[in-house]
Amino acid sequence: MIRFDYARPTAVAEALQAGAGTHTAYLAGGTNLVDLMKENVARPLQVVDINRLPLNRIEELDGGGLRLGALVTNNDTAYDSRVQERYPLLASAILAGASPQLRNAATNGGNLNQRTRCYYFYDVDTPCNKRNPGEGCGAIGGVNRIHAILGTSEQCIATHPSDMCVALAALDAQVQVSGSAGDRTIPFADYHRLPGDEPSRDNTLQPGELVTAIDLPEDSFATNYTYLKLRDRLSYAFALVSAAVAMRLGDDGRIAECRVALGGVAHKPWRQPEAERLLIGEQPGESVFQAVADAVLRGAIGRGKNDFKIELARRVVVRALGQAAARTPQSQTDKRIA
């Protein structure tokens, strides 16, 4: 770990000032940043500890939504009674991730901003365009079992590793951000980005900007939902492929609205509104679910070791839609897939 200066502001304005320079990093739970600093992947000269900022509350929003402070921990969010009752999809996705002790430290703002788990990104002795733009991508043509199949570029095929963010994408959450130029609200779909020819940028946050909260809309999809996560071992492992489904059925049993977000397949939680629209007005059933899965995966590209993800993702979409329609959300304790 390189040597760095340490600041511990107590107000957002102070934090923005301390975080304004180059080579600064905000420190929340530290479960990703400290790890990356140990590997010399992150080399901040100034670490701004934001844990004393007053961003650690969950609050009701006018109009029926819920505001999750950036510093509320992942576990406190998942076990909050309002989140459990109104946003069980979010609670389920959070509890599918990491471990209890990591979730006790990890914060909501940190979860959004965690970096990819690409092995080459982590290993400073290998080339990586995300770490060192222009250096090349070790994963293309290399070991890419965990890598993306959708929305990749010839510069980077990394995935965003979060489970929580997949649920937030399905719920159409909004990210509240503060910066020296003022506050702004970013729709979740626009928060993370595809690698394109600028893979060093994971998201649309500007340098020095701080996430202050995540807003959940009133529409909470608490009845027909699921978070289904497939991985190499049943707990304490990142997703190979995951799906968050938020569905609404009409009185006639037909699908009135449905969102499908995929994790583990792209540089951001993956949604495809055209595919989701295929479900509207349909009776839930295997054939329309298959059609949606085909539509979502149509442009998928395997890079060798991750070819299996294309078929796996198709099956995850079908199974997750079935779970949501049947009101049998995946248990995050009993991992058998119904």
Add this chain to the structure above:
Amino acid sequence: MNEAVTLDRASGARVASEPIGSIPLAFTLNGEARHLHVSPWTTLLDLLRDTLDLTGSKKGCDHGQCGACTVLIDGKRMNSCLKLAVTLDGHDVTTIEGLGQPGDLHPLQAAFIEHDAFQCGYCTPGQICSAQGLINEGHAKNREDVREQMSGNLCRCGAYPNIADAVLEVLGTEKSE
């Protein structure tokens, strides 16, 4: 004892009042108020093991991937290898050394012995701190819950069934109280 104690690597001697950094850190460690100076890049795990000679917390991976370093911070279990010590100013840290002592074992320690819940013992301090965290959290009702909620602690010897037995026994005891 309110001063830093460092281990002299060459002689193995403990050297009192050696400041190891410039930033003041006042926190409670195993019930005792401590006032130290630390470098911002020192992790809690390294502070405990290398400076304070509390070697119960283990370093299995140093990357949050094994749970051997689990301690309780304000009663919540966390991986001490990923916590910068300097961030703990004003907080309360409990390590395995603070849970029980030889002759005065914590119920979880006694249950681990009773149920043969370890072989080499390397993961055990982390398992026990994690189990105490699990009990504090109060979300585990049965064996399945315990297995899932203890999944942040790997055991290379594979003592998992016995670890679950030990945790379940103490959970049951606490519930019936």
